[in-house]
Amino acid sequence: MDAKTKQRLVLSVLFFCYLKTHVSLAVDSITASQSLSGYQTLASAAGILELGFFNPGYSSNFYIGMWYSGQVVSDSQKTIVWVANREKPVSDRFSSVLRISDGNLVLFNESKTPIWSTNLTSSSATTARLLDSGNLVLISGSGNSTSEPLWQSFDHPAHTWLPGGRIGFNAVTKQTQILTSWKSSEDPAPGLFSLELDPNGSNAYLILWNRSIQYWTSGSWDAKSKTFRLVPEMRLNYIYNFSYFTNETESYFTYSLYDPSRISRFVMFTSGQIRQHTLLETSGQWNLFWSQPRKQCEVYHLCGAFGSCNEVSNLACNCLNGFEPKLKRDWDLKDYSGGCSRKTRLYCENATSANGKPDRFLELPSMSLPVNKQSVEVGSIAECELFCLRNCSCTAYAYDRSGCSVWKGELLDLQQLASSDDQGRTLYIKLAASEFKSWKSNKGLIVGVVAGSTAFVPVLLGLIVFAILRRRKRVKGLGKAVEGGKDRADKHPSDKRTLVIALVSATAGLLTMVSGYFLWKKSSGKRREHRRKYGETKGNVGAASRKNNTELPLFRLRSIVAATNNFSEANKLGVGGFGPVYKGILIENEEVAIKRLSKKSGQGHEEFMNELNLIAKLQHTNLVRLLGCCVEDEEMILIYEYMPNRSLDRFLFDSSEKTKLDWGARFRIIEGVAQGVLYIHKYSRLKIIHRDLKASNVLLDGKMKPKISDFGMAKIFGMDQTEANTNRVVGTYGYMSPEYALYGHFSEKLDLFSFGVLLLEIVSGKRNSAFHRFEDPLTLAGWAWKLWNEGRGIEVIDELLRETCQRDEALRCIHVGFLCVQEAPADRPTMSSVIRMLQSNEATSLPPSKEPAFSIHRGAGAVGCSPQTPASFSNNELTVSLPGGR
Helix, strand or coil: CCHHHHHHHHHHHHHHHHHHHCCCCCCCEECCCECCCCCCCEEEECCEEEEEEECCCCCCCEEEEEECCCCCCCCCCCCCEEECCCCCCCCCCCCCEEEECEEEEECCCCCCEEEEEECCCCCCCCEEEEEECEEEEEEECCCCCCHHHHHHHECCCCCEEECCEEEECCCCCCEEEEEEEEECCEEEEEEEEEECCCCCCCCCCCEEECEEEEECCCCCCCCCCEEEEEHHHHHHHHCCEEEEECCCCEEEEEEEEECCCEEEEEECCCCCEEEEEEEEEEEEEEEEEEEECHHHCCCCCCCCCCEEEEECCCCCCEEEEEEECCCCCCCCHHHHHCEEEECCCCCCCCHHHHHCCEEEEEEEEEEEEECCCCECCCCHHHHHHHHHHHHHCCEEEEECCCCEEECCCCCCEEEECCCCCCCEEEEEEEEEEEHHCCCHHHHHHHHHHHHHHHHHHHHHHHHHHHHHHHHHHHHHHHHHHCCCCCCHHCHHHHHHHHHHHHHHHHHHHHHHHHHHHHHHHHHHHHHHHHHHHHCCCCCCCCCCCEEEECCCCCCCHHHHHHCCCCCCCHHHHCCCCEEEEEEEEHHHHHEEHHHHHHHCCCHHHHHHHHHHHHHHHCCCCCCCCCCEEEEECEEEEEECCCCCCCEEHHHHHCCCHHHHCCHHHHHHHHHHHHHHHHHHHHHCCCCCCCCCHCEEEEEEEECCCCEEEECCCCEEEECCCCCCEEECCCCCCCCCCCCHHHHHHHEEEHHHHHHHHHHHHHHCCCCHHHHHHHHCCCCCCHHHHHHCCCCCCCHHHHCCCCCCCCCHHHHHHHHHHHHEEEEEEEEEEHHHHHHHHHHHHCHCCCCCCCCCCCCCCCCCCCCCCCCCCCCCCCCCCCCCCCCCCC
């Protein structure tokens, strides 16, 4: 046998072994004669779920778990819904085996030691079957899905509650069903947060920290409305059917879906929040339906000791100044429970560690004070500080109208509030003296300036006096030779004047030096304030550790110039209201989009800061991601993830490009934009109104997934706020709602109106502003409404799609678009309602729509009729006037 033949034989054997280890059992059950190992999996009858070995993230541990099939969910990582051996992983999936043993389902590790079992004391089970519901059952004989199971995974949930499962307890068997979060995203071991039924019989859910501290309750169950009193999102619920059962022996909640074909899951996350997700059938992505507690910072002990929670920060938790994460890797995985530890020990703990300098207090304004305070009877803030300073176990103090409060040991549940929040208080935290950077750090520079000035002034004065005396001597010699030697120096008062001028000049120079020092000191303070707000002007895309208070890397201007080839025209992607946008390539060949504020832009510092502060705090798959910024040499630059397909309007309105948008792609874009708007309205840390939603502000990634961009015009709302007014109407005519364009009233319904216009543009392939140039008194919505009422709604659909699209789905989108562009804000739906209507299969279930706003011109000056004509509105709400030629 020659060498080539041997090589082919070896490769064939290896390929056969590979196939053997990767082949699924292609069945939904394990019998007594079968086992599962390696890459083998069980698949439920309909192929919805799989069971097998998996390793989370970058972990080297393996677990037996259940996940949604890749044919159902498009996520690159498995969506795990159940784990068997949460606390006892195995290290080798090929040597470990799951099989039936002595009537139990047992997992044996690489040493053939049983590490997990169904633990039935007496069992005749010979089959384990995975059902489409996500329930793994153990049955006797060959059995079937209707047989009463001897054991089922629904009685032993992990972190996910699936439809049909139970959360409750049995008073007889003492068995409980609770949801327990993972320890981290890479560790399925039981974490600190759990959801369980109130054991005191209040028929309510509780979320507990460490199974002991309650920090959230659903409120009592209302059997009539089938809702929890403190979960208002359930009132909008048409998908889920919750029910509560109780008797003398057991109490539990269960739920089902009105549409069994839908897929949903209820999860206890590592963040300490419970979240209800539904699967979007068209995209294979999970949609967040609701979460509680709504505010992340309401989760108990979220940030651990000396960690501060911030609702408006890109990161939920930050260590206080002078502290650092105890376990940096856990914080990278967003597991903050380990908390923070001091960088430098206190003087009172170890005098040598602080170089003999006593401890000091750092002022932290606008804080929500930590728990477990102690009151101290003192008469002033100075006495309060002194009390804490003398007590080594005291770590912080606060002083307000209620008096002096001190905290000992670790500080928990700290929260950074907005400066405008009336609940904020000033907290003074004890730190080692070396943690403070005072003016003494620049002592050499200051001493040099002062000493130099002190030495320079006498020298200057001496030179001036010397020059004056020499001039006087020369003048005296000249006078003796003229008019009998009379001293003509008396006739030269300029000597005295010169001396006075010299002294004044010297004094002015000294004052200039002193004032220069104070100006330098003031500018240093401004630079420190600038660094506090924006971070150091250092770093690159890989230096994520150098961040400003928005947790964004701050780039140097020179790295931006290099990335864009000095802002060359060849790198320019386009120009918007903010300024030009360039493609750039940073370190590690990362492609980015660089938006540069133009000095001629109508937008400016306010819009720049608005976008910087808002997008940094928003994280959603349908919102463009902000990677960093640059504030240097009067330049204001934002760096975004690069969207290779640029903006949606490029595909919608360019006849050479629109063929790339089939109906499936358009519908996914509609859903994605709706999900992004729902997030900023309801589920983000800030409630935000975008105010400029349009096709050019929807970017498309390489897979044509939409991402909303340009938050320069956005406004922040309070969580309970529903509407507001503005004297500055900004945005794009044609996308503005009537109440906003006319009177400056805006709310969530403004974005709904803009979304409705955008939706009609996506379906029709026609630009809304194109209708403004015609004599026909119709807008895009008016044109579509006219066809709709004449029974010709199919003609609204882009002619390129009429033969290939799903007509019922397209017509439903048109109907939803009409609902969004109704004139009265109260008539428009919410975005959550829009999403439900888009996903509904019943067009007849949609509410009737009224005539769209701006569907006809109400005189030549109708708002939105001419995008080229700026609006000039009167303060009198009874009249609206637009300038125009006669």
